[in-house]
Amino acid sequence: MTERRRSDGDATVEFRVPEMDCSSCATKIERGLEGVDGIYTIDPAVASGRLHIEYDPTRTDAETLRERVTETGYTVTGLEGAGGDTERTRAFSVPGMDCSSCASKVEGALEGLEEPTLESIETLPATGRVTVTVAPTDAPAGDATGGDSVDGAWDRVDERIVSAIEGAGYEARTLSSTGDESGLEPADPIWRTQRAIGTVIGGALVVVGMVLAFVATDANTQLFTLVGREYALSHVLFIIAAAVAGVPILRNGYYSLRAHSLDIDFLMSVGILASVAAHHPFEGAMLAVLFSVAELLERFSMDRARNSLRELMELSPDTATIKAEDGAETTIPASALEPGDLVVVRPGEKIPADGVVQTGASAVDQSPITGESVPVDRAAGDEVFAGTIAESGYLEIEVTSEAGESTLARIVDLVADAERERTKREQFVDRFASIYTPIVVVLAVALAIGPPLLVGANWNTWFLRGLTLLVIACPCAFVISTPVSVVSGITSAAKNGVLIKGGRHLEAVGESDVLAVDKTGTLTTGDLAVTDIVALEGTSEEAVLATAGVLEKRSEHPIGAAIAEHADEAIEDVANPEIRNFEALAGRGVRGEIGGQTHYVGKPDLFDDLGLDLEHTHVRTDGGVDSVESRPDCSRQDCLDLLQQVVPTLEAEGKTVVLVGTDDTLLGVIAVADRVRPNAAWAVSQLQAQGVRVVMLTGDNEGTARAIAEEVGIEEYHAELLPEEKLEAIRDLEGRADTEADTGRKVGERADSEGSRRHTVAMVGDGINDAPALATASVGIAMGAAGTDTALETADVALMGDDLTRLPYLYRLSGTANGVIRQNIGSSLAVKALLAAGAPFGVVTVIHAVVIGDMGMSLAVTGNAMRLSGIEPETPEDEA
Secondary structure (H helix, E strand, C coil): CCEECCCCCCCCEEEEEECCCCCHHHHHHHHHHHCCCCEEEEEECCCEEEEEEEECCCCHHHHHHHHHHHHHCCCEEEEEECCCCCCCCEEEEEECCCCHHHHHHHCCCCCCCCCEEEEEEEEEECCCEEEECCHHHHHHCCCCCCCCHHHHHHHHHHHHHHHHHHHHCCCCEEEECCCCCEEEEEEEEHCCCCCHHHHHHHHHHHHHHHHHHHHHHCCCCEEEECCCCCEEEHHHHHHHHHHHHHHHHHHHHHHHHCCCCCCCHHHHHHHHHHHHHHHHHHHHHHHHHHHHHHHHHHHHHHHHHHHHHHHHHCCCCCCCECCCCCCEEEEEEECCCCCCEEEECCCCCEECCCCEEEEEEEEEEEEECCCCCEEECCCCCCCCCCCCCCCCEEEEECCCCCHHHHEEEEEEHHHHHHCCCCCCCCHHHHHHHHHHHHHHHHHHHHHHHHHHHHHHHCCCHHHHHHHHHHCCCCCCCHHHHHHHHHHHHHHHHHCCCCECCCCCHHHHHHCCCEEEHHHHHEEEEEHHHHHHHEECCCCCCHHHHHHHHHCCCCCHHHHHHHHHHHHHHHHHCCCCEEEEEEEEEEECCEEEEEEEEEEEEEEEHHHCCCCCCCCEEECCCCCCCCCCCCCCCCCCCEEEEEEHHHHHHHHHHHCCCEEEEEECCEEEEEEEEEEECCCCHHHHHHHHHCCCCEEECCCCEEEHHHHHEEEEHCCEEECCHHHHHHHHHHHHHHHCCCHHHHCCCCCCCCCCCCCCCCCCCEEEECCCHHHHHHHEEEEEECCCCCCCCHHHHHHCEEECCCCCHHHHHHHHHHHHHHHHHHHHHHHHHHHHHHHHHHHCCCCCCCCHHHHHHHHHHHHHHHHHHHHHHCCCEEEEEECC
């Protein structure tokens, strides 16, 4: 039994329930599961016949859940867990499976297998991949006997599955478990295939036959008579053309018939055979040739869409150079690398695996993973990723992950699997197609035989019109319009450092009108830094920083670490005096003796308790607080009130204030703050220009939140939020009334249902600390997910680098993708409707139906989808 355990201990399972085909079925199953203890969520997907359940594995198990579903009267044909038992989950490349009808035939062939028993079957036509899960009873045991190895037993299992797929008319091969999980190996040129050759020959015969039939009629001699019908030379050429070009169509139609699939291959086969049998060989030949051309062009277009994913796969090098303990270097396949290996990477070479630099330094181009346009410096101790490029220096890297588990490999797998997540529009298309196709087929048959039988109309005329409507019946372009757009958009995003986990998330981002943004680690770097130094009573800024730095080096507080680091960077020759009697004053600061005198670094309250006059000090320089007025009751112009003037001013800017001094003298003031990311304000302005309302949610204090919000241009923020309050804030944003009167409500207050509207809220955070809020939002977006397993696994969307410029790009890509999908679906429906309306009147012929309705629209929707690959991220430098 296949299950998936999440990092937090919960488990998920997915059942295939084919008979669950309406909302009432789903409701019945949900009610049947209500009494099971330990279930968290039940998510029935009626359109795809799948039931997704999240549960506590300590209180129930997948087999119990399966039994409860069965008790409600529904058959469970398979069980999936997306990676639970990796041995029993087998993946296969099926390049020729590039549409939904192909997938249906493959599924039918696999469902008919008697051995091995398959718990689940998943077909992904946009990426040409099939994944199955073998039942435990048929899985080779770990202690195979009789001299037969487990690997050998699995090979035979794979052979049976491959044979079944080939029995459906498609070539297939087993995918290896080491880095080749997508199955998107470079395809042979489509124009050199046997089908292409047959189509060319068929087309040539049709041309010659047309010349004889319509131009050189004298040469079109009568050859023989059969069943009362005369056959001229042109007729024979048309029949041969239909046979040569139609062989793949008729073969696939046969497999469709076996699988009881009312798909395009079956309908075209019926059309070709019926045309020839009814003494319309020209129409049959044209149907065979034009449809074969359409299929070749569709395959060519699909290969173009798949190329974007192949490019991701090709980022990782094929070989790697490993260095032994004696210094000897050996070149091995990159797929053979293991954790602990030491690999050598020279300037200009690709890094073959995730790892940590042991020796050397280099600028590394990480754009394939994070999308960063500028190379980053990497030296000993720094983490690097497979597929990135060492540009300027020699590196020795210790491998930390196997080839199939690197960040790049996980990205490729997740992008390849993104087709599994069906969008709402794709579910609509599937439902519509399942109703549309049989209705139009029935109408086509009625059109062909109805008028002749009822009113004695001409059989030939109405046969051709019925045939035309039969060709129109298949919604090929309509069905592929969404998945090809999803694959194109997601692979484009992945190449630009944005990992989108599924089509529904790509769709949801574009539909969200509110973006909730975490502050720390998202708008800011999450690293504290010294921002201001105010020297007092004749002391220099360098002396203030040096004194604070030597004391804070012994402190473990993040603020102390930031001050010590700044002192090391800002002062060339840092003194290292002996410190005696050092003591950390919990919650207040630190103290220690320097040169026999006790010095303090800490909060203003600490110095107030020492009895120092904080209301009357004299500043040496403005220290960044030149806007503060001098005390009027002091004759000196440099007199300041720290408590009432300086400290509040700095804190209002979102900074933490630390004083430096002795028992009787204040030496200076140091302000520390979390730095705002360089492009934060630009990113926020771009999002707002796209119509997205940006709201900041933070647990920080009101003053800091206000300062950061003002700096980056966010008008709405909520501060001092506990984790559970962030969840409530997300829910509040989803249901908030979009009116002026509502803007003053507190977080947690619900808008009145009357006059309010729902909002779709996306949340961006660091992917770990904000996990609950990310999970609550319609779309969870994780920042800086490169190399972070938790973020890659749990986020709906992951920004692989800490680059906020990818947020406007993500919204622009998603919005465009939604527009492309709408255009593809709308145009496909409109063209089919126009063609169907014209067929009964003879305005639309078989040629129109194939060239426009099938070939033309398939190329159009694929080409439209490929526009998404041309969308590139913008940066402030692009506008400069």
